[in-house]
Amino acid sequence: MFLTDKDRLRAILHKEMTEVRMLMMHPMQEEQQLPNMVIEANYIQTIHCWRNDEQMLVIHCGPATSANPFFAFHLDGGASGDLIKVRWVDNQGHKGIIETRVH
Amino acid sequence: MSKSYLPDWQRREWLKRGISAATLSLLASSGLLLPRRVLAAYWPSPAFNADAVEDVLLALMGQADVADSREVYFEKGKPADFVTDGRSVSVAVNASLSNPERLAIVVDNHPNPLVMSMDLSPSVRLPLRTRIKVAEGESTVRAIIRADGQLYQTSQTVRVYVGGVE
Numbered sequence: 001m002f003l004t005d006k007d008r009l010r011a012i013l014h015k016e017m018t019e020v021r022m023l024m025m026h027p028m029q030e031e032q033q034l035p036n037m038v039i040e041a042n043y044i045q046t047i048h049c050w051r052n053d054e055q056m057l058v059i060h061c062g063p064a065t066s067a068n069p070f071f072a073f074h075l076d077g078g079a080s081g082d083l084i085k086v087r088w089v090d091n092q093g094h095k096g097i098i099e100t101r102v103h
Numbered sequence: 104m105s106k107s108y109l110p111d112w113q114r115r116e117w118l119k120r121g122i123s124a125a126t127l128s129l130l131a132s133s134g135l136l137l138p139r140r141v142l143a144a145y146w147p148s149p150a151f152n153a154d155a156v157e158d159v160l161l162a163l164m165g166q167a168d169v170a171d172s173r174e175v176y177f178e179k180g181k182p183a184d185f186v187t188d189g190r191s192v193s194v195a196v197n198a199s200l201s202n203p204e205r206l207a208i209v210v211d212n213h214p215n216p217l218v219m220s221m222d223l224s225p226s227v228r229l230p231l232r233t234r235i236k237v238a239e240g241e242s243t244v245r246a247i248i249r250a251d252g253q254l255y256q257t258s259q260t261v262r263v264y265v266g267g268v269e
Binding site for chain 2: 017030045046048051054055056057058059060061062063064065066067069070071072073074075076077
């Protein structure tokens, strides 16, 4: 199963840019028909990303995103101490919130 | 009793107009009427359940006419030409477009081609790096970006030894 505590979020301040990297611990399981059982689909569907209450990015995933999904991108500007917040929801309703400060 | 210069119904009309003008000017000054880019909040199930690339684009971007463009490109080696493990393939999408709104990663020969879609606010800068699953054999990985109402795409063929998708 997934361990929300182990989700990672890094926000690093560069010149005129903030680099954000996130790694969620999630199996991203497709539905599988096995001979005597069915494995239910379980994958992250939506990821929201905020910087200081301003929404920056929305990611919608399907089951073909790799297990333990990883995303990295840059944001314009930013200052040391900005709050970066990420919230994900999967198709079974499990949720996770990760927060970090830019440094 | 005060004497009014207008008949009753007319005075009410003027009062109403005054009140609505006041609220409108308040709204305008507070910035609520300014155009802001809205990021889609809900999971677009028609796009994820579609089984052809054209249907994905119609459901997600509202149009399906797309041509290869130099302005969207994969970072070198992401995805690689040959991959042993299709369960985790690095992808890095970059673009020299000024105003990308929405980005989709699509793999042609998956049962449901859409892998992920992203809504970008104006302050997000590419490249966007991520990892996807790719089916066994030879597949085409596409990145499609919508900017100013037009679609731009880039594609790359990837051969996979052990597949990541049934």
